[in-house]
Amino acid sequence: MRLGVVIFPGSNCDRDALAAAEIAGYEAVPLWHGESAVEGVDAIILPGGFSYGDALRAGALAATAPVMAGVRRFAARGGAVLGICNGFQILCEAGLLPGALTRNRDLAFHCHDVALTVVTARTPWTRALAPGERLVLPVAHGEGRYVVPPEELDRLEAQDQIVFRYEDNFNGSCGAVAGVCNRAGNVVGMMPHPERRVEAVLGGEAGLGVFRSLRLAAAGVTRP
Amino acid sequence: MRWRAVVAVELKPGVLDPQGEAVREALRRMGHDHVSDVRVGKRIQLLLEAAEEGEARARVRDICESLLVNPVLERYAFDIEPEGER
Numbered sequence: 001m002r003l004g005v006v007i008f009p010g011s012n013c014d015r016d017a018l019a020a021a022e023i024a025g026y027e028a029v030p031l032w033h034g035e036s037a038v039e040g041v042d043a044i045i046l047p048g049g050f051s052y053g054d055a056l057r058a059g060a061l062a063a064t065a066p067v068m069a070g071v072r073r074f075a076a077r078g079g080a081v082l083g084i085c086n087g088f089q090i091l092c093e094a095g096l097l098p099g100a101l102t103r104n105r106d107l108a109f110h111c112h113d114v115a116l117t118v119v120t121a122r123t124p125w126t127r128a129l130a131p132g133e134r135l136v137l138p139v140a141h142g143e144g145r146y147v148v149p150p151e152e153l154d155r156l157e158a159q160d161q162i163v164f165r166y167e168d169n170f171n172g173s174c175g176a177v178a179g180v181c182n183r184a185g186n187v188v189g190m191m192p193h194p195e196r197r198v199e200a201v202l203g204g205e206a207g208l209g210v211f212r213s214l215r216l217a218a219a220g221v222t223r224p
Numbered sequence: 225m226r227w228r229a230v231v232a233v234e235l236k237p238g239v240l241d242p243q244g245e246a247v248r249e250a251l252r253r254m255g256h257d258h259v260s261d262v263r264v265g266k267r268i269q270l271l272l273e274a275a276e277e278g279e280a281r282a283r284v285r286d287i288c289e290s291l292l293v294n295p296v297l298e299r300y301a302f303d304i305e306p307e308g309e310r
Contacts, residue, residue: 057294064291093294100296107242147239147297172240 001218004031004041006071006087008062013048013084013195020195021045024211031067038070043080043124043214046071046087048140048193058101058143059089068094080124080214081187085141088179088189097180097189098156099148105172109142115167116178116192120160123185124217128209134167135206137192144191146173146180156180163188226307227272227280233293233300234265268292271307280304 003021007014007030014030021028031038038044051062062068068090075081075096083091091097104110118126118133129135148156153175156162164179171191179190194207235241244262251259270287274280284302293300 056292060291060294092296100294102239102297103242105240105242107246145240149296172242 001042001214002027002029002040003043003045003214004029004038005045005047006031006033006067007047008033008049008051008065008067008086008090010051010053011047011049011086013086013193016193016195017045017047017084020198020207020211023198024208024214026211026214031070033062033065033067036066036069038067038074041074042218043082044071044074045195046081046083046090047195048085048087051086051090054143057089057093059086059091059093062086062090063093063095072096075182075187078184078186080217082125082210083187083189084193084195085139085144085191088191089143091187091189096187097182098152098161099146099174099177099180101143101191102145102147103143104141104145104170106170107142109140110144110170111138111140113137114139114170114178114192116164117167119162119165120181120185122160122222123163123181123188123213125188125210125213126163127213127216127221129213135164135192135209136197136204137194137207138196139192141171141191144173145171146175146177146191148174148177150174153177159183160185164190164192225273225275227274227277227304228307229270229272229280229284229302229304231268231270231284231288231292231300231302232265233268233288233298235263235297236299239297277304 197207
């Protein structure tokens with residue numbers, strides 16, 4: 001399988017995502033923000049960073065980049081797309097995921113490990129995980145407070161679109177949401193960084209399951 | 225003709241504004257304990273070409289809704305005037 005990682009001006013986790021994909025056993029290729037044709041990849045990652053220096057709102061300008069036309073077409077065909085941190089912000093700004101991400105409740109930039117609970121294994125990025133499973137992954141963000149109107153949060157819960165929740169809701173996210181997916185489940189966004197926890201030298205392999213999931217999903221393995 | 229639009233973007237009521245809260249706390253420390261609430265917004269100025277005011281307003285609305293404002297978090301209002309009139 002071939003995984004594409006989009007590089008925006010200001011992305012800074014693109015190499016980590018490429019390396020994590022390779023460690024998980026995939027071929028990994030960079031995709032350029034100015035190129036709208038997204039071809040020859042089986043999955044796409046929008047990595048973390050500070051695209052366009054977070055001008056206007058985090059992810060707002062990247063959402064208008066030429067590559068996003070290709071990402072949109074890829075997602076509409078059911079292709080697996082994962083936004084990590086800034087990538088999650090970009091997917092929300094592009095309207096590919098519901099809700100929005102804004103300033104953490106305490107205004108602090110949080111850069112530490114957090115405990116998450118896996119809520120659904122139905123997405124191609126969580127197939128190797130079990131609902132209720134606890135993961136400890138690093139976060140590094142100032143604008144990770146997930147906001148949705150209460151009635152929409154209820155709808156997301158009813159439609160199994162909550163993917164991860166924080167055990168301790170340190171940033172004040174609605175519903176303690178750390179990750180969500182679109183209705184179909186193929187587009188996932190998450191604030192924590194699985195690509196930073198994929199080998200012993202990085203503190204463990206807790207993030208590897210997210211990447212390994214793709215292969216199970218491609219093989220048609222389903223879990224409740 | 226050229227128009228100057230000034231767009232005010234603010235967080236919707238009910239959306240927590242930790243920045244406003246931090247400013248309020250600083251004001252309290254400075255002795256302004258009569259200030260009970262602070263909300264921080266943005267002011268965005270645009271110069272644009274349009275044949276008449278209706279067209280200019282429609283263009284600014286489109287720009288606000290497609291990029292300047294995130295409707296999940298924010299709402300907006302704008303004033304528009306022919307450039308060079310002041």
